[in-house]
Amino acid sequence: MMRTYKFRIYISKSIQETIEEHLNICRYLYNYLLEQKTKNPKLNKGDTQKLITEHKKENPELKKVHSKALQMVNNKLWGNLKALGKLKQNGHKVGKLRFKSSKNHYKTIEYNQSGFKIKDNKLYLSKIGEISIKLHRKIKGEIKGVIIKKELTNKWFAFFQVEEEPKPLPKTNKVVGIDLGIDGYTIDSDGNKFENPKFIDETLDKIKKVQKNLSRKVRGSNNYKKTKLKLIKVYDKLNNQKNDFLHKLSRYYINNYDKIVLEDLNIKSMVENKKGQKTLNRHILDGSWKKFINLLLYKAEGAGREVILINPAYTSKKCFNCGCVVSSLRLSDRIFFCPNCGWKIDRDYNASLNILKSGLGESVVPAEGRPLLRVIPYIKVISGQVSPMNQEALPEGRGLRKPKGFRSTPSVREG
Ligand SMILES: [Zn+2]
Structure with a gap:
């Protein structure tokens, strides 16, 4: 299962300019793909993915951004289309997917599988550079991807998606x-x-x-x-x-x-x-x-x-x-x-x-x-000081059936 870790990152002015340039390119690509999809509704996710490769030839600026990050723009577009479809399905009145006309509408760069590395409190992003990161928790598991985002508070954050092994807890019979x-x-x-x-x-x-x-x-x-x-x-x-x-x-x-x-x-x-x-x-x-x-x-x-x-x-x-x-x-x-x-x-x-x-x-x-x-x-x-109520452990698989009923519980005001 996937877990997300959020860490504050500290970026220099020049890196910030690079990220902002990348955001603009991604936003441009998003709008371009949406336009193509609007013109030709038959296009599927694989088709628009191919369009990126073709469009790179006409528009070499796209090459400034890591190829996986461009791929994730396509992912984002299809994620939004899917969410919109679902709303429609549930009977909501929805219009068409909107173009990202302003900088404020496109705020994340996403790397998936490759193009990033963490070492000694530094996050290295291919085509962007080295970023200081405050790792206040240990990341357990394999990092699948990272999202870079500037939040409204003007602070920058990295979100790591980590594949985590499930850890089943012992049965409580409650x-x-x-x-x-x-x-x-x-x-x-x-x-x-x-x-x-x-x-x-x-x-x-x-x-x-x-x-x-x-x-x-x-x-x-x-x-x-x-x-x-x-x-x-x-x-x-x-x-x-x-x-x-x-x-x-x-x-x-x-x-x-x-x-x-x-x-x-x-x-x-x-x-x-x-x-x-x-x-x-x-x-x-x-x-x-x-x-x-x-x-x-x-x-x-x-x-x-x-x-x-x-x-x-x-x-x-x-x-x-x-x-x-x-x-x-x-x-x-x-x-x-x-x-x-x-x-x-x-x-x-x-x-x-x-x-x-x-x-x-x-x-x-x-x-x-x-x-x-x-x-x-x-x-x-x-403060994590809640202890569970005493509940009689139930016989395995018998759910709530208790012949004498549950006991009435005392009125205790804790704390
Ligand atoms: Zn009654």
Whole structure:
């Protein structure tokens, strides 16, 4: 499986000029290939690849760029065409693929298989030169390719794609259902409620402040540019904090469970988008949920775990205890109460139990009484101090079926 390593690189002015020249050539080639493809829609990926070789004769400037990097331009074009096709397939209104008319629309140079080398904190790129690199982590595995990119913060980075051997984790014989929420980031069927990280709110306040500041500046002025860069940096910080949290939380679930069941957000968001405008906070949260699921899927692959995505219909409104649907439950109701059987439980906890049941497709005997949640502060996640809940190990292959039901969990506030 592929893993990406990101490292900061430090480049001299002359190298920067070379990279920018290469970016321009790649962008030109991208547009050229797209134009040819537009004129002749029958062209396939191999055809446009051949066009590069032919076009080199007419346009020797292309030879300044490493041949693999040019090949990757073709790859990028076909990757974009494929993504567009997929959107269309899913019923989205999409136009044609756009030309990269500005420098800002083409920001990466990619080397694949050859043309690069790392030695003693130096990255050597064929036709570009030597670049200082800060290797703060050891790269494990074979490097398949490298992408050079200048981010909006004006910092340069190298992304290495590394082929990694999967490392299966020992079986835990434990399964979990996870409800993704706003009140808690995750609420799971073991009674854990992971707090939504507060830094998101804190950083959002800062973002709003800088945005307000920006709106007062004259567009294009030096002050405007300065404030804009500040805004980008705050966003960047938010992203880094968020990613750190998501990596650690997904690692917790992967380490502790063989099977992890969640709702399929692709189905869920389509339902909720109809309700109209989303707040910035909600927007960021939505994006982070998708990222969280992707991290779980990616980590599960390497660890030999299983992630099951289920249809979210009725996960909230169905009583886990007796199965009847309580349609009067409103979004603001934090406690689920079933008038049919009297089951009373935290609404997200009830949802996580339904999610688990739906994912495993097995009968579950519910706990008696009112299971309580263990609230885990996000800071514990970031500092890696979360220990798993005691869950009775299940007999191999029997999923969730437990004759005496799961025990109601004590209410503990950690930290
Ligand atoms: Zn009920």
